[in-house]
Amino acid sequence: MAFLPTTREEMLQQGYEQVDFVYVSGDAYVDHPSFGCAIITRVLQAYGYSCAILAQPDWHNDDEFTQFGEPRLGFLVSAGNIDSMVNHYSVNKRRRDKDYYSDEGVMGKRPDRPTIVYTQILKRLYPHKPVMIGGIEASLRRLSHYDYWDDKVRRSILMDSQADLLMYGMGENTIVEVADALASGLEAKDICYIRGTVWKTKSIEYVSDYIMLPSYEEVCKDKRTYAKSFHIQHENIDAIAAKVLVEPYDGWYVVQNQPPLPLTQEEMDFTYSLPYERTYHPKYKYIPAIEEVQFSIVSNRGCFGSCAFCAITHHQGRVISTRSKESIVEEAKRITEMPNFKGYIHDVGGPTANFSREACDKQREFGACKSRECLFPKPCNNLIVDHSRYLDILRAVRELPRVKKVFIRSGIRYDYLMYDKNDEFFDELVQHHISGQLKVAPEHISAEVLDKMGKPRKELYLKFVEKFKQKNEQFHKDQYIVPYLMSSHPGCDLNGAIELACYLKKIHHTPKQVQDFYPTPGTPATCMYYTGLDPKTMKPVYVARTHEEKAMQRALMQFTYPQNYDLVYKALKTAGRMDLVGNGPKCLIPYQKPGHFPSRRDQGKRYGQKPYAKKGNERKGMKKR
Structure with a gap:
């Protein structure tokens, strides 16, 4: 075609x-x-x-x-x-x-x-x-x-x-x-x-x-x-x-008008069975966006995670639509026949890869609840946690001839994974579906910020990290978690940003890229950003609005970078957290800017002490710390 x-x-x-x-x-x-x-x-x-x-x-x-x-x-x-x-x-x-x-x-x-x-x-x-x-x-x-x-x-x-x-x-x-x-x-x-x-x-x-x-x-x-x-x-x-x-x-x-009904499995299978060329039109030289998706497979739509900063629920809804195993395997076979296929399926997933069914049996008939979320602040009593169908699909795809590896790159909800009492999926995720690094999205550590994000508290994330480590040891794997983190989300002030920085120091991790909160239409967080109010409760929400404060929050996540020293120093001073400046084990930055050797007079000012005063060969004003 x-x-x-x-x-x-x-x-x-x-x-x-x-x-x-x-x-x-x-x-x-x-x-x-x-x-x-x-x-x-x-x-x-x-x-x-x-x-x-x-x-x-x-x-x-x-x-x-x-x-x-x-x-x-x-x-x-x-x-x-x-x-x-x-x-x-x-x-x-x-x-x-x-x-x-x-x-x-x-x-x-x-x-x-x-x-x-x-x-x-x-x-x-x-x-x-x-x-x-x-x-x-x-x-x-x-x-x-x-x-x-x-x-x-x-x-x-x-x-x-x-x-x-x-x-x-x-x-x-x-x-x-x-x-x-x-x-x-x-x-x-x-x-x-x-x-x-x-x-x-x-x-x-x-x-x-x-x-x-x-x-x-x-x-x-x-x-x-x-x-x-x-x-x-x-x-x-x-x-x-x-x-x-x-x-x-x-x-x-x-x-x-009312939103469109979620596609049935038969309708989803039909959509993805159509004769796509699976690449860009030959009149172009190269479209970069094809790189991540050409050998990827969409297995579901919708998301009941309902993160406050994400517009997926506003666009696709909270009820999950899924494809049959047969449909996904057939698409995988077509991918393996492509001349430039190297043996790697880059992804089998959707907005959230491990959401492979509705959150509960009531949703298809009655829809998603208006007044409660499926996962936040705690999982709903009606939530069904089941990875068996998704696992069955992954097994079938990775058993195909010419398939060397099947990766999952479209986001794992670690909380949903932790709620599963059966470790079978967790085991096979670690053994077969990670390309060295697993990207997950705790987004933050501060309880106040996580509550505004609609994300679980840090204690569950820390348990996940420990369990991931144990699974890697069990299966003799050398794999790591790369956490997605966000700065300047509504609800996050400098104290929240400092709390996150202290956590990053504790785990010896500096994010290579930092995602500032980006206010886009259709999200509760954007409503908070504009109005300063939580639309659910109508209570005030702190919002970082100035360019300088956003820059400070971003710099705190990369406090190890020498170029961020001045911003981090100013953030700590503004927040009254000068206890984190120094050479102690919990300090974020030293007294002296890396690569910079200030005069003794300037150094005294930075320490908050009187500058040196010379009198003959004596130096006064410098107190022993």
């Missing part, structure tokens, strides 16, 4: 005078099931709809947007696999040097906020043709949201882009229903009944059983109102338990 057409010439060569849909993407075209563009277009193709792909068009040139002519049913627009602003800017709002979703990693192939830019161009060129937006950027901005880069509350992206319809979440079923509706003759403005869609209207007289959110104007004026509105949205992300949400704008209403 060939790639879908990316130019008019390719479209004509494949026998199409007109396609049903033109898919406009902010990413380069990669026909791999880890890319949303590939999944949506292949699903449409499987249901008999033709698609052309306009990847990274020059938004200054209208001819690029008209090259395919007018599609029969409409345009589909996505910013790409990740939010364009995250893709373009670091947490310090510095322009990144590389775009992993563009040819050879070249930056600048797409505008900021391409969902808005592309849609507005299409609405100008084809005012009577429906334009529908989707993907992660649209999904997380479907209602009013705090925008970190503008530092303000922005409107629903449906309003800003002037699109006819927004599709959110995982959209295979949604896109087929929308395509069928358009093919039947319905206008886009009349498609107001499909799950996983957001639409706008002047009147809500025909909308029933909904929750009226505060208006956009109200959430802009008052942060407390914003936090209350966000909490309502976050409580209504489950496909079964959620209600329709309505957000008023000046003269308009934005209506969010």
Whole structure:
């Protein structure tokens, strides 16, 4: 099966005078099931709809947007696999040097906020043709949201882009229903009944059983109102338990229908059985993003971990969708037949690799609970901890001919693993599925910070570390844990950052990379960052806002680096923790900056003593420590 057409010439060569849909993407075209563009277009193709792909068009040139002519049913627009602003800017709002979703990693192939830019161009060129937006950027901005880069509350992206319809979440079923509706003759403005869609209207007289959110104007004026509105949205992300949400704008209403139902196992198997080329279009030289996923397999979707800083639950929901063992093994076989396969399956997993079933038996029928989490602050009494199905899949894949090793790189929830009374999976994880280092995400050590993150307390992590060490000794392995840690998360002040630094000193570990908290739409932590309130309790939350404090928190995690000395010193002094400056076993930094030899007068000042005063051959003022 060939790639879908990316130019008019390719479209004509494949026998199409007109396609049903033109898919406009902010990413380069990669026909791999880890890319949303590939999944949506292949699903449409499987249901008999033709698609052309306009990847990274020059938004200054209208001819690029008209090259395919007018599609029969409409345009589909996505910013790409990740939010364009995250893709373009670091947490310090510095322009990144590389775009992993563009040819050879070249930056600048797409505008900021391409969902808005592309849609507005299409609405100008084809005012009577429906334009529908989707993907992660649209999904997380479907209602009013705090925008970190503008530092303000922005409107629903449906309003800003002037699109006819927004599709959110995982959209295979949604896109087929929308395509069928358009093919039947319905206008886009009349498609107001499909799950996983957001639409706008002047009147809500025909909308029933909904929750009226505060208006956009109200959430802009008052942060407390914003936090209350966000909490309502976050409580209504489950496909079964959620209600329709309505957000008023000046003269308009934005209506969010219920989320799409989680895919059944048969539907998941169908999606991943489609004839993907599993690589980028031959017109490109190299797309860096393919490197991690080309030999990886998606085994599940959704996450009931509900970390406060993660948007997965807002996009995919909390109920897990899984594939059958047969489907995964069949995909693994196809991977082993690829000419550049070296024997290593890089990953079998999803948002959380070891979530291979719903959290409890009630979720498929009743949905996820609104008022409680599955794992936090303690595991729910109804939680079922079972790795047997996932383990069965891993065994089957690693037994395939030509497979040397099957790694798990997409995140293990160590708490869920520790709750399993059967050590069988833990044993085989250590023996077969780690490439020297196991990356896990305790994220922090401070109890106050972990509570705001929605993560388990440090005591469970420390037990996991000890058990991991014992398992490695048992199986004669030399493997290590690499902890993912985060600085400046809401709830973390300098004392929390210092507590983490002291832990890192104790375990003799300096992170090579430090992740600052990045406020992105759709997460409770971003709501805390903007409002200073926990949306669940409406109680105040400490937020590190200044560049200097964020830099100090980050430097404390890498206190061993000489270039961080001054920041660490200032952080300790500010927090009143000068007991951690010196040469004692618990001290983080010495009195003297490494590589720097201050004058004795300056040294005396740093020690907090009087400077030297000479009188003849005597020196006074220096007290013996």
